[in-house]
Structure formats: structure tokens, C-alpha cells
Amino acid sequence: MNEQLRAISELDRVIHEPGRLMIVAVLAAVKECDFLFLRNETEMNKGNLSSHLSKLEAAGYVEIEKTYRGKVPMTLLRLTRKGRIAFDEYRKGLFAAF
């Protein structure tokens, strides 16, 4: 049991939060997507999503690029290499925890 507790405590806390886990899982499956797509997928409101993305960006897991599609502003989001490695590690850790 102690080993399990240690494995759980070793899970990446930035990713482990359910909202952020969903964001990272969606971003891990795609090359890049925009804010609207991520909002549709996660069904979060703008504020929540922005807040979670800021935390992931601060941790270096997500790259945020402000750009334009024609004249329409678009926020492009993609998982960094560090983010992908962290997510893979998290999934391995999830199995190890149980």
C-alpha cells in the first residue's frame, strides 16, 4: 500500500487536476487546435479554460499562439515536447499507482 501511496503522490499535480487532464489528453491527440475546439471538447467555460491553460503554459506544457485566420483572431494551442513527455509519464504513473 505504501508503494501505491508513493506512486500516487508522485503523479504530476499540474496534469492530475481533472480539468487540466482533459485539456492535455485532447491536445496530446492532435497536432494543434484552436480555443473554440478545445472549449467544445472540454465543455468548460472561457474563464476556466483560460485559467487552466495559463497554468499549463506556466509549467511549459502548452504553447499558446495568438494569430489570425483572415481577419478573425484565433488562439492556437499545442502541447510542447515537455508536455507530451509529462503526459506519457503521467499515464505510466497512473498504472503504477494501482
Add this chain to the structure above:
Amino acid sequence: MKNPIAQYIQFVRNIERAKREGRTGELLKAARENAELQKIMMRPRQYTVINGAGEIGWGTAWLYFASSSYASVVLPASPWRGHIGMFFLLCACLAMPVCLWASKKFVIQPRIGYVAFRRGKSWWTGIIVSMVVAAGISIALSLWLLPEMIHVAPLSANHAVAAPASGTPSRSDHLLITGVGLMNAILYLMFNAVSIKEHRWKWICFVLILVMPPVIIHLQPGNYLQMSPPVMLFQGSVYFLSGVITLVWFLRHHQPPAPEAE
């Protein structure tokens, strides 16, 4: 994403280990959580297949193939007849990519948002393996059918499709037409792997695509060139109609986001 086969082997090994250590329930809990994650990761890809664009594209391609065959019958003999047939063939080749592009630009992006998928090593491996398999099957079929095609080609040049049936279809004619039906039926299931649970009526289309080619052989016996246009017309129509119904359903259930108050 990792290789699903490798993941499955790893999963089986983990279960064996957990059984030995007497903690199967906990492992299944972890597996369930992992499956949930996998589901979330697979969902973005569903948008490319659940709006019916693939079916419309494939159906349109088959309708153009049928039009190309019928054009050689309906149009009077002239140098233009060949060009028009080639034009229909070109349209058939372009139908699928154009439909997918249009669906991405005008249906998915305004409603769901912009998304680009990763094309890693496994994607390119899949493309290369598919091309090699397709080329292998084409070459094998050509070699197998060459003796028969030599007999059928003069008939084709003389309005084979409109001509009365020339005897009973051979075994290879049966095989080819049934094979086309089977291939299209499997492809239909692949197009609708995600949405067929929700749209039960698609099973009827699947059965029709699978069953009708042999029925058409009995209704209009002849050689392969005589039987294939009605088969292509029928299968293209089923695909196209199924795609249009799916697209209408998708548009009704996925409205563009309302503009937010300033």
C-alpha cells in the same frame, strides 16, 4: 499516440502480474481510467467522420464513375465522348478530397473549431502499406482478368453497356461484382464505425450495399462491364443519400457558437 497492439500486450502483461500479486480490481480501476483518457484522446478524430462528408465524397465518386460508363452509351459517337468520360473520371478522383476539404472549411471549423492532426511515423507507415497492398491487388486482378478483358474490350467499344446481355456472367464477373459490393460495405462500416450506434438506419444501407450487387447480377446478367454501371449507380446513390442525411443531422445538432455579449 502509442501503438494500440503494443498497448494491449502491455495491458495483458499488467493483468497477469496483478493476478499474481492479487490486485486485479485495482488494476481494472486504473485500466478504466486509462480507457477514459483514451476515449477523450480519440474523440477529436470523430469529427472528420461523423458529419457524412466522407460518405458524400465516396458516393459522388461512384456516381461519377457510373456517369462515365453511361456517357459512353448515351452520348453519340464523337471525339468528345472520350473526353467527357475522362472528365467524369477526373471528377470522381477529385470528389473525395474536395468533399473533405469543404467539410473541414465550411462545416467543422465554424462549428467545432480548428484542429490539425499529427502525422507521425505510424500514419505514414499506414499510407505506404495501403498503397503497396492496393497496388498488389490491382496488379494481381489485372493479370487474372487480362484474358477475359481481351474478349470484353471490343464489346465495350461497341456500346457494351447498352447492348443486350451477352450470355451468363462468368465466375470472375460474379466475383468482381460481389467483391465490389463487399469492399463498399466494409468501407461503409469503417466510415460509420462511430456513428452507426446512434444512427441505426445505417444498418439498412449496409445490408443494401452488401446484398444488391448479386441481385443486380441476376436482374441484368452480362459481363463485368455491363453489370458494373448499375452497381456503381446504386452504391453511389446509397452512399450519397446516407451522407446527406448524416450531414443534415450533424448541422442540426452542431450549431455555430453564438456571438458573446461585449
